Amino acid sequence: MNRLEVRNLSTSFATDEGRVDAVADVSFAISAGKTTAIVGESGSGKSVTSLTLMRLLPRTAATRVSGEAWFVDRAGSRLDLLALPESRMRALRGNQVAMIFQEPMTSLNPVFSIGGQIAESLRMHKGLDRAAARAEALRMLDLVEMPAAAQRLDEYPHQLSGGMRQRVMIALAMACDPTLLIADEPTTALDVTIQAQILALMRRLQAETGMSILFITHNLGVVAHHADDVVVMYAGRVVERASVRPLFATPAHPYTQGLLACLPGKAHSAGKSRPRRLFAIRGQVSSPLAPPPGCAFAPRCDQAQAACAKGMPPLVDTGEARQARCVLVPGLVAKAA
């Protein structure tokens, strides 16, 4: 069963120089209890996708959103997150659908104690009284393995380390027992040994609660070990979708191939000696104000052909639950058949 099914999601912003398509025609699904990762570099639209789903885009941006995002709630009814009235969305957000961000320092309120912030959510969504909410907040801090949780309850965000702040964020997200957790670069600001702790914690909570996770990251090492399905985005579009093992074993899109080939750790791991030069994707992402005609990756692609500039290639099925957006792909599929 899919906990969330996103269909043809598009988000555009008005800028002084014209309208920019930050996210275009994005579709993917997250199964119950599974993790789908959205991978991409700066400007790929991965964070805008998550903020659109949560309906947290700033109103000043004159956003235009289209598409559908079907979420199955606890009662089993299917709701389109993009069409719900704001009051119902507010009841869902931080409750059944929770979110954690990259920088816990900026997403926690500096003037409230961490216990108070967790309790606020419990009082609002679960209707607990003050004492019950405080007791439950303590239970949540214990759940996220916060050291000396009882003392921490009355501390403020600035008194905690980066890793502990991210634990508080997770406690806050878990407080109302969400069925979908959207995690936007949750470990990017953390040291590797702390990152390992936070990822293990998220895994444990997922195993215990059966929640689904939408994991947004640029770190392919994290994706390899913590995602079930992967969505690769480039310049606002999905360029490839696959389960994690096939994606890493046989990336179909030239961008995914390049992304994996240019990792210094990947260049090594197959027991090969260190290559004299690392594979590098040439050039840079083109400006969203002046996208190239056709495939957005074509100007950087070593395998580009004349056909690439003619139009945006469609997302094509390349095998079992796999898709790629590349003019070369239908040929590959035909050859394999």
Place this chain on the structure above:
Amino acid sequence: MSAFAPAPSPPLIEVRHLKHYFGSKDRPVRAVDDVSFAIERGETLGLVGESGSGKSTIGRAVLRLLDCTAGQVLYRGDDIGKLSGERMRRLRSKLQIIFQDPYASLNPKMRIGATLGEALSTHGLARGPGERERRIAELLEMVGLDAEHARRFPHEFSGGQRQRIGVARALAVEPEFIVADEPLSALDVSIQAQVINLLADLRERLALTMLFISHDLDVVEYLCDRVVVLYLGHVMEIAPTAELFALPLHPYTQALLAASPKPDPLIESVAVPLKGDIPSPMAPPSGCVFRTRCPHAIAACAETVPPLEERGPGRFSACIRIDLLTPA
């Protein structure tokens, strides 16, 4: 040694018992606490560690961008802390730095040509306008940009291009030695590979010696000849890169390698290699600073600071549990 043998030349850079304490005298933050290592000519030495390990402080101390509490930094055998202002200023053209954040380290109001030209004129290089323009164009081309980019401002460039400009500025004065302080961490993966290749090419072409500071172990493994592993201001381990990654001796190095997720779903990852947080450098643990998180710690670890001892050719580790840690 025979009287006719040439005296062994000193390493290009040598750091001896470096200490740097911040804050009050009675309760200092021990950012760097008794660190020693050497960098040979032409070598790229990696400095790895997590937040608070002191790696950036060491990078700045090596260039005398900050004056240390104690210890020495020797350049070709001379103590740079004792050099006069004038001699230090001349030496600066030999010792350069590339910063982490290409957005913060370029003056937004200066055209790229002026930024590069300033480095040249400060050190009295490329006198005369024609010579200066020629050298600026040459530098931009060396880092893979166009000569006409000299007329542009920093905001007109992407992050990767800005980091190339940072590299060009460091190279403008023809340095022998470069400190690269996390030069890749603000860049996207596909752009990182371009800058790694650029650094590797230039290092070879210009015979540069480099101190490469990073928290990214994969990049360090790719780019460095030897590695110094730091934790809370102390050296935990020093080893040639291939040996360090094949067989880390120190429990902290072992944990650090285990914690870094490899981009391959078929490689099993260790659940959680280290519990707890990095202790505050204001109140570091007694004895071995790593003992509070070390899975192998014993009572004796709290008593004395373990010395950095040679465990094999070129391999040093600061851990008293040698029983666990002999190279096979």
